[in-house]
Amino acid sequence: MVTVENTHSRKPVLHRVGGGRYSWKPNVNFTDWAIDEQFFVGGWLYFGFNKQLYSVMQVNETSYTNCIEENFITTQQRVEGTFLISPCRNHTTS
Numbered sequence: 001m002v003t004v005e006n007t008h009s010r011k012p013v014l015h016r017v018g019g020g021r022y023s024w025k026p027n028v029n030f031t032d033w034a035i036d037e038q039f040f041v042g043g044w045l046y047f048g049f050n051k052q053l054y055s056v057m058q059v060n061e062t063s064y065t066n067c068i069e070e071n072f073i074t075t076q077q078r079v080e081g082t083f084l085i086s087p088c089r090n091h092t093t094s
Contacts, residue, residue, distance in 0.1 A: 012042045012044060015039065017033070017045055018033055022048045023049055055075065057073075058074045058083070059071075059072050060073065
């Protein structure tokens with residue numbers, strides 16, 4: 001789980017998810033990677049990935065906890081994508 005802090009005095013930071021410059025490194029433990037990162041509202045998450053092997057989806061907490069791929073909030077279909085870290089809000093699925 002990633003904790004995001006809300007502050008107005010930080011400059012936006014681009015986080016290259018998984019530590020690779022253009023894509024994540026093979027066999028990355030994303031929990032271990034995230035421990036060394038500081039995430040703030042207004043920052044960016046960059047995902048570079050092989051779309052034949054991986055999916056990048058924004059899901060609600062229940063879907064995340066249970067590894068459910070249906071009813072996602074949004075998904076990234078290209079081989080790379082950048083997502084703005086925005087303030088938390090409640091999401092519901094139908």
